[in-house]
Amino acid sequence: MSLELRNIHKHFGAVRANDGITIEVETGTLHGLLGENGAGKSTLMKVLSGFHAADSGEIVLDGKQVELASPEDAIAAGIGMLHQDPLVFLPFSVIDNFVLGSPGHRRLDRRKATSDLRGLCERYGFNLDPALPARLLTVGERQQLEIVRLLWLGARVLILDEPTTGISADQRGKLFATLKSLAAEGMSVIFVSHKLEEVADLCDRVTVMTRGQVVGEVELPVPPEHLVDMMFGQAVEIRDRYPVPLGNSHLTLDTVRTATGLLSEEPVSVDVKAGEVVGLAGMEGSGQDAFLRICAGMLAPKHGTVAVAGKNLTGKHYRDFLAADVKYLPAGRLEEGLIEGLTITEHFVLTGADKRFFVDWAAGRRRAEEQVGHFNIKGTEASTAESLSGGNQQRLLLALLPPNLKLLLMEHPTRGLDIESADWVWGQLLARREEGTSIVFASADLDELLRYSDRILVFFSGRVIGELEAANSNVDEIGMLIGGRTADTDLGNSR
Ligand SMILES: Nc1ncnc2c1ncn2[C@@H]1O[C@H](COP(=O)(O)OP(=O)(O)O)[C@@H](O)[C@H]1O
Numbered sequence: 009m010s011l012e013l014r015n016i017h018k019h020f021g022a023v024r025a026n027d028g029i030t031i032e033v034e035t036g037t038l039h040g041l042l043g044e045n046g047a048g049k050s051t052l053m054k055v056l057s058g059f060h061a062a063d064s065g066e067i068v069l070d071g072k073q074v075e076l077a078s079p080e081d082a083i084a085a086g087i088g089m090l091h092q093d094p095l096v097f098l099p100f101s102v103i104d105n106f107v108l109g110s111p112g113h114r115r116l117d118r119r120k121a122t123s124d125l126r127g128l129c130e131r132y133g134f135n136l137d138p139a140l141p142a143r144l145l146t147v148g149e150r151q152q153l154e155i156v157r158l159l160w161l162g163a164r165v166l167i168l169d170e171p172t173t174g175i176s177a178d179q180r181g182k183l184f185a186t187l188k189s190l191a192a193e194g195m196s197v198i199f200v201s202h203k204l205e206e207v208a209d210l211c212d213r214v215t216v217m218t219r220g221q222v223v224g225e226v227e228l229p230v231p232p233e234h235l236v237d238m239m240f241g242q243a244v245e246i247r248d249r250y251p252v253p254l255g256n257s258h259l260t261l262d263t264v265r266t267a268t269g270l271l272s273e274e275p276v277s278v279d280v281k282a283g284e285v286v287g288l289a290g291m292e293g294s295g296q297d298a299f300l301r302i303c304a305g306m307l308a309p310k311h312g313t314v315a316v317a318g319k320n321l322t323g324k325h326y327r328d329f330l331a332a333d334v335k336y337l338p339a340g341r342l343e344e345g346l347i348e349g350l351t352i353t354e355h356f357v358l359t360g361a362d363k364r365f366f367v368d369w370a371a372g373r374r375r376a377e378e379q380v381g382h383f384n385i386k387g388t389e390a391s392t393a394e395s396l397s398g399g400n401q402q403r404l405l406l407a408l409l410p411p412n413l414k415l416l417l418m419e420h421p422t423r424g425l426d427i428e429s430a431d432w433v434w435g436q437l438l439a440r441r442e443e444g445t446s447i448v449f450a451s452a453d454l455d456e457l458l459r460y461s462d463r464i465l466v467f468f469s470g471r472v473i474g475e476l477e478a479a480n481s482n483v484d485e486i487g488m489l490i491g492g493r494t495a496d497t498d499l500g501n502s503r
């Protein structure tokens with residue numbers, strides 16, 4: 009069955025989850041859909057499987073445009089989707105789950121269904137006992153149950169959304185073998201993942217998505233650096249850096265480890281000087297987030313020490329870090345950074361230095377108006393945080409930062425901003441270096457890391473596997489490290 013998605017748009021409020029996506033999937037192939045978290049992959053697949061209605065665009069099956077108003081429509085048209093968390097009803101038995109969703113007008117013949125289930129299991133080498141309660145199945149077996157159920161319902165296009173999360177390496181090997189044999193039988197398999205190695209291992213072809221758009225499509229195999237390039241942006245000419253003289257140590261991590269699994273393998277020791285910019289690279293969840301939270305005093309290390317400007321703050325409260333002029337701008341601007349329902353003025357009053365009992369609202373409003381103008385925020389001092397667009401929320405967060413910080417920690421400082429706004433934001437940030445502020449930021453954008461960092465730490469699987477001088481590095485080198493490949497080892501395969 010040939011399958012085309014044409015110019016699919018899907019917005020959630022101001023978020024353009026899918027912004028004009030066109031993809032063609034050939035019959036009998038394993039097609040990868042690769043992109044960072046938030047790229048819009050699941051949204052697109054939910055549109056294709058009838059869970060979401062697209063705002064606009066077309067789905068074309070075998071040359072005919074189809075309307076898929078529900079998952080039932082989709083499976084009737086031959087499209088089945090395995091969600092990230094298999095939709096298995098745990099109290100029910102395997103066979104009851106298997107027959108779930110079979111068309112209601114057909115009288116259910118349980119004996120035939122049971123023998124069909126057995127037949128399918130035999131064919132794909134699965135071992136599912138029809139009478140067993142589904143809660144006793146492993147996640148891998150629940151996936152197997154979903155696969156045979158969708159096949160039984162007549163799926164000819166099978167979508168798997170991040171299917172390797174939570175299954176063992178063994179089960180993954182088995183899943184991949186099953187998917188390969190399904191494709192060989194003429195099934196179209198769409199494999200959704202943010203893990204580059206998996207797509208590279210399994211798929212015939214891959215479409216790469218970033219920020220709701222397709223940024224590339226290639227026939228595999230290609231060198232992994234090539235996929236990293238597409239996922240994280242093409243290398244562009246790097247502008248001249250304006251280095252500032254570095255000062256004393258502002259952040260010193262000495263043999264830090266946590267017990268949460270992140271940063272657990274090897275202790276991390278890092279020293280960041282006044283005026284220095286350190287970028288953190290790596291796939292989402294490779295340890296950068298834990299690292300930043302440790303530096304911000306939001307996560308206490310299990311071993312080692314954290315010092316800010318020479319003062320040991322290990323195990324101290326988040327407030328002690330604030331008092332030491334450490335600020336953290338999280339990726340969740342509205343969730344963690346700003347307060348929903350409060351106006352811009354209220355944000356300035358809350359973060360202001362005036363701690364008297366009565367709030368000076370007039371002064372708060374004046375300050376808000378002034379900063380709205382200075383930071384070019386599209387809104388007024390009476391606008392609520394949530395009414396601002398992502399870019400303006402980020403401008404507000406920057407406007408709220410006090411001067412003369414020792415250490416500024418950020419996650420994805422320009423995610424979701426257009427190039428102009430991103431450039432403006434970095435102009436503001438880099439100016440702070442002159443006051444001696446040290447900046448440590450995590451980003452998925454390799455160009456941003458190369459352009460603005462002095463040094464780049466690359467995280468993989470919870471450890472720092474590389475440290476690079478940004479001026480002497482490039483997208484390819486970081487890309488290799490991000491994928492777990494160093495010059496002499498191949499960590500990607502030992503995971
Ligand atoms: N139901 C929803 N309501 C609001 N926003 C959503 C919803 N689903 C996804 N989004 C947003 O759409 C964007 C794309 O999400 P998603 O399709 O889940 O990406 P991916 O699967 O590539 O990680 C994200 O910014 C996400 O927060």
Ligand SMILES: [Mg+2]
Binds near residue numbers: 049050051169170
């Ligand atoms: Mg997803």
